[in-house]
Amino acid sequence: MTITDPARLEDLFTRTVDEHPVQFVRPADTDRPTWAAYEGGTYLGTVNAEPDGSRPRWRVQTTHEAHDDLDDAVRALRRPASWPREREQAAHWARRLLADDSLLAVDVETTGLNNAYAVQIAAVDRxxxxxxxxxxxxxxxxxxxxxxxxxxxxxxxxxAATFTELLPRLTDVLHGRTLVSYKADFDRGVFERELARHHGDPAAAGQWLGRVRWEDAMVPEAVWRGLWSVKRGAYRNQPLGGPHDAVADCKLLLAKLEQMAATVPAPRW
Structure with a gap:
């Protein structure tokens, strides 16, 4: 359920987030759209609803970050104590990638989700x-x-050209490079399928793929955002959010890496 008008919410209400009930209580000394969140009797934190066009933004009071969805604000409140350290590790990963002269962002648009073949392939340098x-x-x-x-x-x-016709150029462009992709196992799987079809030999496909280094950005970005799912016991993966054009998605991925890399380390007391 998407909340479009916080004014319609009660002073006390319960919302299930990742299959776990969360109780929201409005403090008695205010009529503002502010609620304290409790889970299993434990205080998680306080969220405020702020107007933003037709939908509110949910701001986590302790960190001042805002989310489009109340569920995501709850997931931010559920972060484990290890998150600042893990977020810095994700930022360090992004800095390391961006310092790699061989880095290319790669994206593949496909015929579908299962046993898919490529309909667009793009690579963009850092x-x-x-x-x-x-x-x-x-x-x-x-x-x-x-x-x-x-x-x-x-x-x-x-x-358009077939993968076989494009393969010599792809080999020249990609071999010896570090390739970062959003959900790399999917994109790498498309390459593996195309190469196996081209060579008629899975081993030859593996040899070709062995000459590139793949990095997956989805999990580090999920850690960096820090939306904890108690159902999965892990940080919740996020969609890239691009227009599903291979070039535009590559550039968006690089922008996300820059944003992650720019993270200021948490103070150490």
Whole structure:
């Protein structure tokens, strides 16, 4: 349930977040949209609703950060005590990547989610220069649900080059590089599937992939944001939030790395 009008909320209400009930209590000395949050009788912290167009922003009082969703504000309140240290580790990871001269952000748009083939492949270097961007004729069914996400139609790729035709350029661009991707196991899996189809040999695909270094940004970014899911016992993965154009998503990923790398370390007492 999305809360669009906090004024309609009661002074005392319960909301289930990640399958765990959280009680919200408005302090008796105010009529402002402010609630103290309790879980299992333990005080988590206080959240305030602030107007922001048609939907409120939920600000965590102790950290002053704002969230679009009340559930995410609760997840921020649930952070383990180790989060500042883990966030700094994620920031250090991002700094290390951005200091790597061989770094490329890579994104692949595909025919679907399962056993997918590429319809667009892009690679962008750490300065934002596009070093590869091609649509790909997949020679496979392009699922309507995938088209609805990225807008690449069968007609758009009907005359595009195949992966086999693009492979020499991809080899020149990618081999010897560090590749960072958002959910790297998915993008790497697409490459592995394409290479196996091209070579007719999974071992040859593995040899090609062994000449690049893959880094996954999804988990470090989830740690950096610190939205703790008690259901999963882990930080909640977030969508990249891009337009599902391979180049634009690569540039957004690099911007996220810059944001993570710029994190000021927490003071050590």
């Amino acid at each position: 300065s934002g220069i596009v070093v590869f961007n091609e649509h790909v004729r997949p020679n496979a069914v392009l699922e309507p649900a995938a088209v609805a996400v990225h807008g690449i139609t069968p007609e758009r790729v009907a005359s």
